[in-house]
Amino acid sequence: MGTDTAEFSFELRTCRWAEREWPPDERETDAYPLVARQLGTKRRRWDTIVLECDPSALRERAKFGPKRLDSDLLHVVRNAPRAWTYYRDALPDPGYPWRYVRESVHRAADRGVLDTRKQGNRIQIRRKWPYPAWVERIVAIENKPDLDASAARALASQLEFDVGMALADEVWVATRQTDGRVEPVLFEDLPVEAGILVLNSATLDAEIAWHPRQLAVEEPGTRIIERPGGGDRDGSAARFEFADPDAKAETRLAIAERAYERGWRSFVETMRPDCRRFTLRERDGTQLVPYCTAKDCQPTGAECGGSCSKFEPEPPAWRTRGWPIEGGPGKRCQQLLAARRRRRRPGQNH
Numbered sequence: 001m002g003t004d005t006a007e008f009s010f011e012l013r014t015c016r017w018a019e020r021e022w023p024p025d026e027r028e029t030d031a032y033p034l035v036a037r038q039l040g041t042k043r044r045r046w047d048t049i050v051l052e053c054d055p056s057a058l059r060e061r062a063k064f065g066p067k068r069l070d071s072d073l074l075h076v077v078r079n080a081p082r083a084w085t086y087y088r089d090a091l092p093d094p095g096y097p098w099r100y101v102r103e104s105v106h107r108a109a110d111r112g113v114l115d116t117r118k119q120g121n122r123i124q125i126r127r128k129w130p131y132p133a134w135v136e137r138i139v140a141i142e143n144k145p146d147l148d149a150s151a152a153r154a155l156a157s158q159l160e161f162d163v164g165m166a167l168a169d170e171v172w173v174a175t176r177q178t179d180g181r182v183e184p185v186l187f188e189d190l191p192v193e194a195g196i197l198v199l200n201s202a203t204l205d206a207e208i209a210w211h212p213r214q215l216a217v218e219e220p221g222t223r224i225i226e227r228p229g230g231g232d233r234d235g236s237a238a239r240f241e242f243a244d245p246d247a248k249a250e251t252r253l254a255i256a257e258r259a260y261e262r263g264w265r266s267f268v269e270t271m272r273p274d275c276r277r278f279t280l281r282e283r284d285g286t287q288l289v290p291y292c293t294a295k296d297c298q299p300t301g302a303e304c305g306g307s308c309s310k311f312e313p314e315p316p317a318w319r320t321r322g323w324p325i326e327g328g329p330g331k332r333c334q335q336l337l338a339a340r341r342r343r344r345r346p347g348q349n350h
């Protein structure tokens, strides 16, 4: 198995484990874990994200539909008043032209998440439901099935960035369980704030090799943008960039909204389920993973794409024989995964 395939496969197992077992420590919590993958900011994308959600607030969130609310829509629905009000009086000054806000008001109304009406030539708005505080904590996990010294070094700077910015409440490295212990020397390369989780990807048992620290999500985040070159004569200071807590809170919510929409089964969206060689296989009776019958392996998104030399389109006959509505087995795969994602979103119609 190639490195990419091994990492992708391990990543899907981590997601499945997190969905079933989170949290790994003894902490008493009734938070509901919602798992997504490959999300983050422009600068940093996390492999796996676990949102710890307030269960009843999560049900309230479902009223706003399965799609994410982007930051413009959030600005509108979070500030919409109880009673009819002219939208410019109701919403805080956005810091950009009001005509963009008006567009967001129309988009929110089209999505059915905001009431609007016209009074003369003024648009009034009224909230349908309060937007709930559904995200309690955000946890980021980096998956490194083979955590050797060079993998640990490569990860260190990414984790330092996570610790400095403190966008997530916790960061972890998940690594594969082997016969030996995880060498403690590896920890030396990683920031002490990052937790280390050892996962048996066959049985989905995990143990904590190192506990993470809670990061300061409500304080300004820092990022080193320039380090002194070093050497005896270099007296220059490192330069830092700061992220203020309000901006961080907005970014966290935007990430959470994307995670809510995508989950972790969205891998199929970047693959070719319309290829006749694409199938889903069941692991441990509960987890559907992609499988390519031409290559006899679990392909990655990069392999199973437009440039795959073994791609064979689904024969049109498949789409008419027994699949009149769904549109072929490929579509059926997508629907199966979407149905599983919905099941993990309490309050969404099944």
Ligand code: SF4
Pocket: 272, 275, 276, 277, 278, 279, 291, 292, 293, 294, 295, 299, 303, 304, 305, 308, 309, 310, 311, 312
């Ligand atoms: S042959 Fe290529 S495109 Fe088809 S399922 Fe396999 S990897 Fe994907």
